[in-house]
Amino acid sequence: MPLYHKYKPHYRDNLKLAIPVVISQVGHTLVQFADSVIVGHFAGTISLAAVALATNIFSVVIVIGLGISYGSTPLIAQLNGRSDYNECGKLLSNSLFINIICGLLLFGITLTVAFFLLPDLHQTPEVVRQAEPFLMLLGLSVIPMMIFNTFKQFAEGLGFTKQAMLISIWGNIINIILGVTFVKGLFGIPPMGVKGVGYSTLIDRTIMALAMGFYIFKSARFKKYLKSFVLRRISRSRAVQILRIGAPVALQYTFEISAFTGAAILIGTIGYHEQAAHQVAINLASMTYMMASGLSAAAAIKTGNYFGANDHAGLRHSAISSYHIVLAFMFITACIFTLGNHLLPLMYTTDKIVIDIAGQLLIIAALFQLFDGAQVVGLGILRGMGDVNIPTGITFIAYWVIGLPIGYLLGMKLGFGATGIWYGLVLGLMASAILLFVRFQFISKKHRSATISRL
Numbered sequence: 001m002p003l004y005h006k007y008k009p010h011y012r013d014n015l016k017l018a019i020p021v022v023i024s025q026v027g028h029t030l031v032q033f034a035d036s037v038i039v040g041h042f043a044g045t046i047s048l049a050a051v052a053l054a055t056n057i058f059s060v061v062i063v064i065g066l067g068i069s070y071g072s073t074p075l076i077a078q079l080n081g082r083s084d085y086n087e088c089g090k091l092l093s094n095s096l097f098i099n100i101i102c103g104l105l106l107f108g109i110t111l112t113v114a115f116f117l118l119p120d121l122h123q124t125p126e127v128v129r130q131a132e133p134f135l136m137l138l139g140l141s142v143i144p145m146m147i148f149n150t151f152k153q154f155a156e157g158l159g160f161t162k163q164a165m166l167i168s169i170w171g172n173i174i175n176i177i178l179g180v181t182f183v184k185g186l187f188g189i190p191p192m193g194v195k196g197v198g199y200s201t202l203i204d205r206t207i208m209a210l211a212m213g214f215y216i217f218k219s220a221r222f223k224k225y226l227k228s229f230v231l232r233r234i235s236r237s238r239a240v241q242i243l244r245i246g247a248p249v250a251l252q253y254t255f256e257i258s259a260f261t262g263a264a265i266l267i268g269t270i271g272y273h274e275q276a277a278h279q280v281a282i283n284l285a286s287m288t289y290m291m292a293s294g295l296s297a298a299a300a301i302k303t304g305n306y307f308g309a310n311d312h313a314g315l316r317h318s319a320i321s322s323y324h325i326v327l328a329f330m331f332i333t334a335c336i337f338t339l340g341n342h343l344l345p346l347m348y349t350t351d352k353i354v355i356d357i358a359g360q361l362l363i364i365a366a367l368f369q370l371f372d373g374a375q376v377v378g379l380g381i382l383r384g385m386g387d388v389n390i391p392t393g394i395t396f397i398a399y400w401v402i403g404l405p406i407g408y409l410l411g412m413k414l415g416f417g418a419t420g421i422w423y424g425l426v427l428g429l430m431a432s433a434i435l436l437f438v439r440f441q442f443i444s445k446k447h448r449s450a451t452i453s454r455l
Contacts, residue, residue: 010320011325014295014298014318014321014325015325017161018294018295018299020165021156021164021297022294023165023169023294047194048276049124049127050127050128051197052268052276052279053127053265053268053275054135054138055138055279055283056282057113057135057261058110058138060254060258060261061106061109062142062145063253063256064102064250065106065142065250066149066253067247067249067250067252067253067254068099068243068249069099069102069153070153070246070249070383071095071098071244072150072154072157073297073300074245074304074384075091075245076088076091076153076158077300077384078305078307079091080157085227086228088158088225088228089229090238091154091238091241092225093228096151096231097231098242099149100146100147103146106142107140107142110135110136113135114139115132118135124268124271127268127272127275130194131194133194133198134197134198136198137198137199137201137202140202141201141206144209145205145209147209148205148208148209148213151164151215155216158222163215164212167211167215171207172204174200174203175200178200178204179197181200182195182200183197244388245386248388248392249379251392252395255395255398256399258399259428260425263278263422263425264282266412267411270417270418274418276351276354277345277354278361278418279348280349280354280358280361281361281362281422284337284362285372288333288369289372292329292377293380295325295329295376296380298380299318299319299380300380302322303319303381303385304384307384315444319444322377323377327370329373330369331369331370334367337369341358341360341366342355345358345359360419361418361419364426365422371426372429374433375398378439378440379391381440382436382440382443385443385444397431397435398432398435399432402424402431403427403429404424404428407422407423407425407428408424409424
């Protein structure tokens, strides 16, 4: 009980900030969830495999964009902790410019992959044929997604989290309605198959970007921050400041997600049933990951506030309470995956082969839930303290030196198939979680010593 009372105020404060962030954050994954469910039920197993191929490749693109957009959040949190409102507005100007440019570049990269790389990945030809147009539409949707994230990260850095949550909820409702309409062909619209969920995603993200921008510029609570917002004046020093955090964060997410994408491509060479099963399991695991990522974003904001105010005790207690919250949450999701491993896949498909394989993968997903939650919150805490370079190296080692190579050895060389590849990913997540916690302990003690020396 003394331990609980020690952290109780931080549990309350962190959850109050985190819950809306979690809901809005998981909105990105709910788009993929809705796409997979709609296609799995209305278009069949090969179409579901096509969605798996495209979304797994696009997941690398989306996390690069998310990582770049996160660059402004800890800076905004630290500046707000010092009541420097003008600088917050200037950072928003630079962040919007950077994110639009990034969105255009990511769209170009997605088109290149769709036209030139996708046909050479040794996947089932019909899967590739359906995946190509869907991937191009997803690529176009990254531009409004980056605009939405610019305003979302700005508001969340200031502690205003509910509006992005509400917009995400309504956006997902719109995506589901349009997805079913376009894929199945309702109200006189011809059936579009996989392309239908591509169009629904693009429309959904465009509406969300417009709604979030309208909220930021029309709400009275942001007026004192927007006095210095001038988009035509871009500061190189501020842009570099944002990218110094955003670029390493993008690499951190890229190293992890690209390892899972590499796993999806390897599994796709085994067969389309295995690829569809991987999509089911990874989609469910991605939802819990994005929820934990929302806790991570809140941890970064609170840590940034305490770090900016040189409050070492508050920083430590807030960070440890974030670890407690995410571990408790991920334990619950691990139990759900274990108990529902053959029931949850029914949301996606009625194919018995896919359900059986997905059930095996969900047991493995249950094993890595605690590690996944601990590592993503660890990244958020360190990001709030401005420590991004060493954690980037840690994620590279964990996923590309440990996780994916061991998965390739177990799955492809030793013949364990999809489950072997997933066991390798478990080891990568475990390595990342442990190393990032050790890094947090080192940096927080260093911050304490620096704070004492200034007193």
